[in-house]
Amino acid sequence: MIEMYYISMVALLTCCVAVRVAVRGWRNRFEGRDDGLVERSVEPLLHTLFDDEELEHLPLERTRQPARRAGQLAALVGSMLYGVNPRPLRLFVLRCGTDYYLLRRVRFSRGLRRAFWLRKLADLPITQEVQRETERYLGDRSPSVRFAALLLLVTAHPETLLSRIAALPRSLTVAERAELLFQLRRGLLPIAWQPLLNAPNANLQRLGLTIVEQFSIETAEGELHRLIATADEEVSCEALYVLASLRRPLRRRVVAVRLGAFSEVERRSFLRYLSRLGYTPRQLGSLLSDEEQLRYERRMANYKRTLVCA
Amino acid sequence: MCLMLFVLISGSVFVAWCFACRAERRTRWLDAMYGARCGLLHRVGISLLAKGPPSLARCEELMAVEYPDYEVVLLFDGACNPALLHQLIRRYHLIRVDYLPSGELQPAAVRGLYRSRRRLYRRLVVVDSLASGRRALDVMADVATRGFLLPLAAHRSLSSRAVEHLALELALCPHRPPVWLAEWPWLRPLVWQREELIARGGFVRPRGGGGAFLFRRLTAPRHRLLRLRHGVQLLWMVLLVVPLFAGGVRGWMWVVTLLWGGVVWLRMRQLGTKDSRY
Numbered sequence: 001m002i003e004m005y006y007i008s009m010v011a012l013l014t015c016c017v018a019v020r021v022a023v024r025g026w027r028n029r030f031e032g033r034d035d036g037l038v039e040r041s042v043e044p045l046l047h048t049l050f051d052d053e054e055l056e057h058l059p060l061e062r063t064r065q066p067a068r069r070a071g072q073l074a075a076l077v078g079s080m081l082y083g084v085n086p087r088p089l090r091l092f093v094l095r096c097g098t099d100y101y102l103l104r105r106v107r108f109s110r111g112l113r114r115a116f117w118l119r120k121l122a123d124l125p126i127t128q129e130v131q132r133e134t135e136r137y138l139g140d141r142s143p144s145v146r147f148a149a150l151l152l153l154v155t156a157h158p159e160t161l162l163s164r165i166a167a168l169p170r171s172l173t174v175a176e177r178a179e180l181l182f183q184l185r186r187g188l189l190p191i192a193w194q195p196l197l198n199a200p201n202a203n204l205q206r207l208g209l210t211i212v213e214q215f216s217i218e219t220a221e222g223e224l225h226r227l228i229a230t231a232d233e234e235v236s237c238e239a240l241y242v243l244a245s246l247r248r249p250l251r252r253r254v255v256a257v258r259l260g261a262f263s264e265v266e267r268r269s270f271l272r273y274l275s276r277l278g279y280t281p282r283q284l285g286s287l288l289s290d291e292e293q294l295r296y297e298r299r300m301a302n303y304k305r306t307l308v309c310a
Numbered sequence: 311m312c313l314m315l316f317v318l319i320s321g322s323v324f325v326a327w328c329f330a331c332r333a334e335r336r337t338r339w340l341d342a343m344y345g346a347r348c349g350l351l352h353r354v355g356i357s358l359l360a361k362g363p364p365s366l367a368r369c370e371e372l373m374a375v376e377y378p379d380y381e382v383v384l385l386f387d388g389a390c391n392p393a394l395l396h397q398l399i400r401r402y403h404l405i406r407v408d409y410l411p412s413g414e415l416q417p418a419a420v421r422g423l424y425r426s427r428r429r430l431y432r433r434l435v436v437v438d439s440l441a442s443g444r445r446a447l448d449v450m451a452d453v454a455t456r457g458f459l460l461p462l463a464a465h466r467s468l469s470s471r472a473v474e475h476l477a478l479e480l481a482l483c484p485h486r487p488p489v490w491l492a493e494w495p496w497l498r499p500l501v502w503q504r505e506e507l508i509a510r511g512g513f514v515r516p517r518g519g520g521g522a523f524l525f526r527r528l529t530a531p532r533h534r535l536l537r538l539r540h541g542v543q544l545l546w547m548v549l550l551v552v553p554l555f556a557g558g559v560r561g562w563m564w565v566v567t568l569l570w571g572g573v574v575w576l577r578m579r580q581l582g583t584k585d586s587r588y
Contacts, residue, residue, distance in 0.1 A: 007566055010566055010567075011569075013547075013570075014566065014569050014570045014573050017574075017577060018569075018576075020577075021576045021577050025576075111335070112335045112336060112338070112339040113335055115339055116335075116338055116339050116342050119339075120342065173481060173482050173483070174352065174354060175343065175345055175351065175478050175481035176482075177350075178343075178344075178345025178346070178348075178351050178481065179344065181345070181350045182344045182345055185348070214350065214352075241352075241353060245352075265505045265506075265509060268414070268505060268508070269457065269504075269505050272455060273353070275455075294413075295413055295414075298410035298411070298412050298413070299412055301410045302407060302408065302410065302423060303407060303425065304407060304408060305405060305407045305408060306408055
């Protein structure tokens, strides 16, 4: 009896795998042809974007999965260009139905797969309907999905950046801030760092600090000193690191007070960072104890060569 | 007994397949994040510690990592390999600098410390030392300047984007390294936080890095994970027919077995072709 069941199961699996093999084989027949059609679509699309021409029908619309191919091409082109008119790209995506294609993949996947498809959707100009549907993924179980949905909505509506980030119940991680900064560098988000540093919310302050550090905004020195003195522990620690990365003087009293509140491990880590940036012991002055001064000089010596023997 | 063994093997193969799928999904998600590629992960620095005399090709491979906040610390005995040392000095425009141990870890004999004069090769540090085992790792940790240390065994190499993925994983878990970095007690940790290591007094195990292939998903490129997943899939499919042979194939069971074998063969052919994804 068990044998019969087992054989039936194997027979059923045989049928399922055979169907899968057949479907995959059928699809693979057209991959090469579709790749060629996509290659031939790149130049007309770029002409449309740069010369502001009317978008004609592209060869890739004849592929087997035009929505998927259009999404690939639009994401690739969009990630490489800066400051072009997004309207032709939006029309192109709408005509091929790419956003609905990706939305279907989002609906029928879970966890990291869903986050992956949402991230791909964030690279494309999308419609209001897609944005409304994405709102419900802000409450997903997976933090990756929640962040990917947030990134998509913030990219589609940059004016909501402050309110959405401020409403987050948890801190943004370094990787998440990096993704927001990437969208910012593509010109999809505003670069106003002052409102961010002056905001009462820690997430907004952290985002502002990331922008200041990335673009080496030296004029933010005053705000950085204020954050070091008044913000919460994590933000003030990060502000101290950003001040150091800008190679600004560290002789102010707020810096000494903040450094005094560090644990031994944090101090060591910070001083090692300073040595890598090239601060001399003289520039640090009274910030270092005698032992730290000696260790710091030894670390600096590892970058130099003694030319004259004493 | 046979049945139990079969269930055990099938179960293990299934678990391995699940892990491989999970790792592949995770790698795909990390590939979709652009932060590491553009140098936007602030203060997530990785120092790669490699000991043993490397070939020039291996140095080139280790230096070819695109992640910006990264350095390579090479340690070997220059007296036993003078030709290699001269080759590295010429190739990377190295200059000998002073070496003074910081005092954070136990000092060891270091003959020379070399850094590059060229900005292009600033990420390379060569240590000429007799130290071996734990001492060698401690020396390299003393010289390293980044917050995370990645010891790499001599017989292993980095796969593409391994360092970017590692940096992203570290950046996604701000307060502690992710569990997978040391999740199996019998596997050695992959990555060490420098300050925690110093607080522990240095490397407590003679060799850092290593670990079972299956769980090192960040040092396996995506296509290798796919191959692993396909290989496990095929093994599972083959294992399914084992009980038929164990019990004695008879009558029409041959038809089922032959059909099954044909399907497995077709699948193998298909998996050998390129797997195109979005």
